[in-house]
Amino acid sequence: MVDRVPWLALPCHSARVSATVSALLLDWYDRSARDLQWRARPGAPRPDPYRVWLSEVMLQQTTVAAVAPYFAGFVETWPTVEALAAAPEEEVMAAWAGLGYYSRARNLVKCARQVAEMGGFPRTEAELRKLPGLGDYTAAAVAAIAFGERAVVVDANVERVVARLFAIRDPLPAARKEIRAAADAITPDERAGDFAQAMMDLGATICSARDAKCLLCPLSGECRGRAEGDPLTLPVKAPKKAKPSRTGTAFWIEREGEVWLVKRPGTGMLGGMRALPDDGWSARGDGHGDAPLAGAWKAGGVVRHSFTHFDLELGVAVHAGEKPVIEGEGEWWAVEEIEAAGLPTLFAKAARLVLASRD
């Protein structure tokens, strides 16, 4: 689709612009790179592929600030991919609790076990792309950053920077091909990993979604979006659908200092995570409200939680009867150690609500 990018139709011009952009950006990166714990230590030519892979998976749709403590905890507990491969999936899921998008954690374990079996990470983008949890972005990022391959790394930062740099006005997601072609054109043969990280640093700190600090930008002189006066309007995005609102109930059942926890099915919402029993609420509909066992219940309050595609108002019902008898799969968990259960945030909020009402 190169012919759809007007400036690319001029080979000499485009080659000059591309070389200028990559040189300016790499020079800026050498001066201004963020110091992140998964990047190579001073003196090391390249970072540890395990740390690169782990960080890239954690950073999918997730901010650096949110990832930092989880990354530190993971590499402390599991310093190598072999160590992670040997860990029980349940422990990894619990360690991931609160970070969101839990299919990432399931795929993380799957991937670690495959890689350990293979004797190490594959070193090419094409081979990395076959691993579970590595899509186009992550495969390219690991290949470039950990192994020095010239791969075209396109994430939301790159899309934004490129759309502004070349004033690409077609709306996303239709503009993806055009943006990718432009990103390809400015990716250098050498230091593609640094280039990718530089684009992401630029997108995070200078050319961000709600702000464009053009006076600080190393590419401002080359930026068509700035020249045309409206960089903040780019990239253009399709309007989003409205979020539905749902209601549901979670049930707090306690016996002798322990609370009844269930494990959610391996796929779907909060898949594979420990949880409080609930009444079947979902993105598609409200919960039925029926309690999982007979006896008296009292209201424990309401938790409001906003997921990506719906809002939930979750009532918490507390079992008020004597000696609850439970049928079905689950486990009694010491209330005092509820923090270690690895509850996703929604249920952690519910637990906090119940426990706070006792003080």
Place this chain on the structure above:
DNA sequence: AAGTCGTGGCT
């Protein structure tokens, strides 16, 4: 190929 899948921070 559009929908599904978390969470916290920012404005």
Place this chain on the structure above:
DNA sequence: TAGCCAAGACT
């Protein structure tokens, strides 16, 4: 506040 957004993958 309510909406937007973040180093996307998977189906």
